[in-house]
Amino acid sequence: MLNNPSRAQPAAVSMHAPRRRLGGAAALAAAFSLFSLVVVWHELHGPSAHAADEPIAQAHADDADQTPDDVATLTAPGVNGANGANGANGELIRRGEYLARAADCAACHTADKARPFAGGLPISTPFGTIVTPNITPDPDTGIGRWSDADFLRAMHEGIGKSGERLYPAFPYTAYTRVTEQDVLAIRAYLNTLTPIHYTPPANSLKFPFNQRWLMVFWNLFNFTEGRFVPDPKQSAEWNRGAYLVEGLAHCEECHTPRNFMQGLQSGARFSGAVQAGWHAFNITPDKLSGVGEWSDDELIAYLSTGAAPGRANAAGPMGEVVANSTQHLTPVDLRSIVVYLRSLPPVSGGDTRGRHQWGTPADDVTALRGTAITGVNGAQLFVANCASCHSWTGQGVGASAPGAYPSLIHNSTVGATDANNLALVILHGVNRATAHADVMMPAFGGHLDDEQIAAITNYVTRQFGNPQATMSAGQVAKLRTLQ
Ligand code: HEC
Ligand code: HEC
Ligand code: HEC
Incomplete structure (x- = not known):
């Protein structure tokens, strides 16, 4: 993308x-x-x-x-x-x-x-x-x-x-x-x-x-x-x-859902919406469904660098918003945006846990290596394609340093209730240049097929995120067509 x-x-x-x-x-x-x-x-x-x-x-x-x-x-x-x-x-x-x-x-x-x-x-x-x-x-x-x-x-x-x-x-x-x-x-x-x-x-x-x-x-x-x-x-x-x-x-x-005419739903402002496959999350102050648990500084860091370690990273359309737009805003303007977001009425999506609150590090490397592999194996594909940067434990490399390979645990994309953004990140990678860091994750869409991407997605949400978020090969195929 x-x-x-x-x-x-x-x-x-x-x-x-x-x-x-x-x-x-x-x-x-x-x-x-x-x-x-x-x-x-x-x-x-x-x-x-x-x-x-x-x-x-x-x-x-x-x-x-x-x-x-x-x-x-x-x-x-x-x-x-x-x-x-x-x-x-x-x-x-x-x-x-x-x-x-x-x-x-x-x-x-x-x-x-x-x-x-x-x-x-x-x-x-x-x-x-x-x-x-x-x-x-x-x-x-x-x-x-x-x-x-x-x-x-x-x-x-x-x-x-x-x-x-x-x-x-x-x-x-x-x-x-x-x-x-x-x-x-x-x-x-x-x-x-x-x-x-x-x-x-x-x-x-x-x-x-x-x-x-x-x-x-x-x-x-x-x-x-x-x-x-x-x-x-x-x-x-x-x-x-x-x-x-x-x-x-x-x-x-992007963040407000639309009515049947595709106008903005005034009763559900900022409560999240899907555009071309990407889920622009709920950014109301709701603690579980929105960004109510983020600190002001975390929100500012996200808008100015695209990374709020332990919460979220900005990929896809939001990565572009950060790179083209919000990173250039003055600290005073960014703080004003946060003050305003904090004042919005919280909208609950019924979540029982925040997106950033899911996941534990993988602790069984032999299970990951999967001794007897039959067919497409998400754990094995993860180790082969992702672990070099995100570590086999999922904890990433570089912690919160600029340009770090982020932890997949406590990451909103991996902990979301749907796995759309995760599959899209695997398909298209991340490419976000800011004054803070040039971050680059390769796109896997070209050399992994739909079934393999679905398998990695399911492994990642099960192990590091929200296990309710699953993805089928058919859904990956559909996401591929949304450009
Ligand atoms: C989200 C995408 C988007 C953004 C952001 C956007 N535009 Fe556009 N703009 C469009 C599209 C699409 C059209 C054509 C609409 C149509 O054909 O009816 C358009 C049309 C226009 C037109 C009419 C041009 C013509 O020849 O009729 C002007 C002027 C314009 N934009 C200026 C701007 C300016 C200035 C900004 C920033 C302040 C901006 N746009 C931001 C998508 C965008
Ligand atoms: C072009 C569409 C688009 C626009 C415009 C946009 N966003 Fe986003 N936003 C997204 C998407 C998509 C995500 C999810 C990104 C991801 O998963 O990496 C997101 C994520 C976020 C998040 C992180 C939420 C979380 O839990 O991970 C915040 C905060 C945010 N946006 C704030 C804003 C603010 C403030 C603005 C206006 C200055 C804005 N966004 C404009 C699409 C957009
Ligand atoms: C070459 C190193 C590298 C590889 C290999 C890699 N990633 Fe990434 N990954 C990154 C970087 C860099 C980022 C962006 C960090 C940022 O946004 O600051 C990232 C971000 C992510 C994110 C967070 C996206 C978001 O919107 O919050 C997820 C999830 C992710 N990677 C999953 C994977 C998976 C799954 C694989 C294997 C298919 C993989 N990565 C392979 C470097 C890599």
Whole structure:
């Protein structure tokens, strides 16, 4: 997944389970029947008002806005100095770059590192594929001809330059909360990028999902336009955290489960969801199902390095979030995010033990070596493929040093109630580069078959994690197809 340019990204229209397709069809039927009603409503009321753009809301969000001290060193390669990197404009551009990282625009709009922000990343959904557009300042193939108003409208309302509805695979549902000032700073930064003349391949969505106007209905049920409104009863830190988590950093796009229309379930925020096979875990403060037992420092370490020894490591989409986005956030912003996460209502998934509380070291090497082996043997495969780094006891090598080979005991991926992430980690490996360490676990998808991967997965959960989490060869085969 990490090396594959066609990895799936959070797509609000993505439907990972076939049973959800029925939900999609039902939504569509409902949508069609509501069509005439809504047309009439729109005739009467005109385009939706720009709610909550009150200067006071903006002032509050900006008050808590931290400009990183070391921001001068953040200037990315590919920034052409044409607009000047000094003075007020330079400051605006650097702020925009910081915010673009917090929003992780590059995750979806960079398919090829040689073409930063030029789009072309296919986002697969059961309706077909949406390909991200070029957002470099190229006038013909990018957004060079867009006015600031066009850009604001896209980010806040999900409407493209020609008035077309954008698909919520673009998380405008979260970006709508970002202040106008911050959106314009991002725009100023994007203006300094090297224009790349590149037209990404067209979307290949099936009828009727290629009908953009249908998004009118989706928005009606699943989208509330409007800027972040600070809560005066909360601290500046909490408000900054809420602004980042709900807006720019769009954490809910992966961590909040979706309703049958693929809109976010407002009653179960941050309680975990599965996207393209990956389980983005419950991150509410629930002690058993969420991250309630993590310390503040552990959460900060996880977001800034991808590793919280004894709790979790960040692989797959979260590894990318850490590498592209959260590792670049200032300590003040990271702490604000944690303050906000701590304040969420805990949501229990019914777990009887925390994900990180499972497992004991293997203590019988002869059992692992398996004297008389018949067929595919998980223990033997583990010793042959994994023990060189994670040790045959499962305790890893290097403890909590940067770049250590982590212990598989007390690891959330191994202790989760489903073995999806574990099988995906074995299939695709881990590849996460941060200022802290470059971590690399090889991908085994190429040389182990589905049955072997299922056997290792089952051995690892039984021995080092949650024995209820099992995996069949058929499930591995399915996970392989989810890219
Ligand atoms: C989770 C993936 C994702 C992230 C993150 C993301 N985008 Fe996009 N973006 C998309 C997709 C997909 C589309 C195309 C939607 C469509 O075709 O309707 C899009 C469309 C756009 C458009 C409209 C371009 C056009 O030609 O119509 C703009 C502008 C844009 N994004 C800017 C941004 C900026 C700025 C950021 C960061 C603040 C960002 N995007 C982050 C996926 C993403
Ligand atoms: C692109 C999807 C995506 C986005 C966006 C995302 N996450 Fe995650 N997150 C995941 C996945 C998938 C995992 C599980 C990773 C693993 O098993 O290695 C995860 C794991 C985590 C964990 C560890 C939980 C545990 O018990 O192991 C924390 C904490 C977390 N995310 C916080 C956040 C925060 C805060 C944000 C917003 C700043 C965020 N995530 C945004 C997908 C995402
Ligand atoms: C060459 C060394 C190496 C080998 C061989 C190796 N790993 Fe890893 N493994 C790593 C590294 C490095 C990480 C990432 C550490 C981090 O995230 O900081 C990792 C992470 C993991 C994680 C945690 C992922 C998460 O999201 O929390 C699991 C589980 C895992 N490996 C299982 C295995 C299994 C099973 C095998 C054998 C099929 C294996 N590893 C083989 C080096 C290795």
